[in-house]
Structure formats: C-alpha cells, structure tokens
Amino acid sequence: xxxxxxxxxxxxxxxxxxxxxxxxxxxxxxxxxxxxxxxxxxxxxxxxxxxxxxxxxxxxxxxxxxxxxxxxxxxxxxxxxxxxxxxxxxxxxxxxxxxxxxxxxxxxxxxxxxxxxxxxxxxxxxxxxxxxxxxxxxxxxxxxxxxxxxxxxxxxxxxxxxxxxxxxxxxxxxxxxxxxxxxxxxxxxxxxxxxxxxxxxxxxxxxxxxxxxxxxxxxxxxxxxxxxxxxxxxxxxxxxxxxxxxxxxxxx
Numbered sequence: 001x002x003x004x005x006x007x008x009x010x011x012x013x014x015x016x017x018x019x020x021x022x023x024x025x026x027x028x029x030x031x032x033x034x035x036x037x038x039x040x041x042x043x044x045x046x047x048x049x050x051x052x053x054x055x056x057x058x059x060x061x062x063x064x065x066x067x068x069x070x071x072x073x074x075x076x077x078x079x080x081x082x083x084x085x086x087x088x089x090x091x092x093x094x095x096x097x098x099x100x101x102x103x104x105x106x107x108x109x110x111x112x113x114x115x116x117x118x119x120x121x122x123x124x125x126x127x128x129x130x131x132x133x134x135x136x137x138x139x140x141x142x143x144x145x146x147x148x149x150x151x152x153x154x155x156x157x158x159x160x161x162x163x164x165x166x167x168x169x170x171x172x173x174x175x176x177x178x179x180x181x182x183x184x185x186x187x188x189x190x191x192x193x194x195x196x197x198x199x200x201x202x203x204x205x206x207x208x209x210x211x212x213x214x215x216x217x218x219x220x221x222x223x224x225x226x227x228x229x230x231x232x233x234x235x236x237x238x239x240x241x242x243x244x245x246x247x248x249x250x251x252x
Contacts, residue, residue, distance in 0.1 A: 079204025
C-alpha cells in the first residue's frame with residue numbers, strides 16, 4: 001500500500017480515505033465504509049504529508065467502534081491454524097505524541113480466533129507509548145519483539161517527529177527479527193500476547209491503522225505513507241527494499 005492511489009469519499013475542509021488500493025496487483029484493497037473511522041488524507045484544506053510525500057492519518061478520528069481502521073476483505077492469511085508460518089513487513093510512519101501510555105493501536109494486524117491459542121495471528125503496532133512491537137502466534141508457538149529507534153531498553157521510545165522505517169521478518173514460529181531505520185534493534189520479549197480477531201467477521205483478515213482488540217477503540221494515530229507485506233520471508237531482499245524506501249522518502 002502506497003499513498004498514491006486512493007479513493008476519497010468526500011472533501012470539505014477535510015478529506016477521508018474510503019479505499020486504500022493495493023499496488024501489488026493482487027487486488028487486496030483496504031477499505032472502510034464507516035465514515036467516522038476513515039483516516040484523513042486531507043486535513044484543514046491541505047494534503048496530509050510526511051516530508052513532501054502524502055500520508056494517511058487517523059489523528060482525531062473516531063475509531064468507529066470495533067470497525068476501526070481499513071480492512072482487507074479479500075485476504076485471510078491467519079484464518080486457520082498454521083496459515084501464516086512466515087512473513088516480511090515494511091512500513092514508513094512519523095512518530096507522534098498521540099500515543100498515550102495505555103494506547104495500543106495497530107499499524108497492521110491479522111488476528112486468529114479470539115481466546116484460541118491454536119490459531120495464528122499477527123499484530124504490529126504501538127504499545128505503552130510510541131514503541132513498535134510485533135507479535136506473532138502460529139499454532140502453539142509464539143514470538144514477540146519490539147523495535148526502538150533510541151536505545152535497547154524496554155522503555156525506549158521513538159523520537160517525536162522522527163521518520164521511522166520499521167521492518168520485521170518471521171519464519172517457522174520462532175525466528176522473528178526487527179529493524180528500525182535499517183538497523184537491527186529489535187529485542188525478544190519474554191512473553192507474547194495472543195493476537196485475535198476483532199470480531200468473528202474479521203477473523204484472519206488484514207486490518208490497517210486499527211485498534212489493538214475489540215475492547216479498545218484507539219486506532220494507530222501516526223501518519224503513514226507506505227505499508228508492504230509479504231506472506232513469505234524475504235529478508236534476503238530486505239536491505240534493497242529498505243534502501244529504495246529510504247531514498248524515496250528520505251527517512252534517515
């Protein structure tokens with residue numbers, strides 16, 4: 001997903017994204033029909049940007065209850081146990097001060113069945129502030145890391161207004177790594193949450209800029225320009241992908 005091809009539902013002083021179009025050719029478009037849950041693309045008459053590139057931003061928007069974020073209806077990578085055994089993920093966002101100490105918005109998620117450890121799930125998002133975490137569960141195995149742009153301590157946060165290129169690679173239920181602005185800074189955590197579907201209708205489906213779970217309503221509020229997701233481990237190409245993204249967005 002890049003912010004270059006999208007459908008805007010309405011424009012007055014503000015404009016909102018109804019559909020964020022998949023650029024891979026697989027037609028896995030992300031959409032949101034609930035107006036109150038649609039992210040900004042135009043705010044106060046100006047296009048939302050990170051640097052000189054357009055971005056989508058959930059800041060100041062209602063989450064729309066358990067429909068927070070943009071959903072991909074045509075793709076259910078973690079609907080069944082063992083469906084997603086490997087992946088690679090890349091995203092560019094700008095760290096903001098909109099993440100509270102209890103906010104747990106999801107940049108990218110695809111949950112398995114709620115309360116069931118036998119179904120896979122994936123969550124990448126902020127928790128306890130501006131830190132970016134990745135949680136993955138595949139059947140009975142779970143892995144969790146976080147990436148930080150500042151230090152290697154558990155309480156580290158991204159610098160406010162810093163451009164962040166975050167990426168994660170996962171394989172075989174245990175080998176989960178993360179990078180922050182091209183540097184491998186992710187550290188394993190002692191335990192992992194069980195990612196789950198926000199409701200049965202969303203079981204296993206991809207959601208962008210959503211809330212952490214069906215019980216919470218705060219979406220991922222940092223502006224985002226691009227999200228790349230592969231349902232296979234391509235870490236051998238990660239450096240080239242990150243170099244291209246860094247060159248285009250001038251991240252670091």
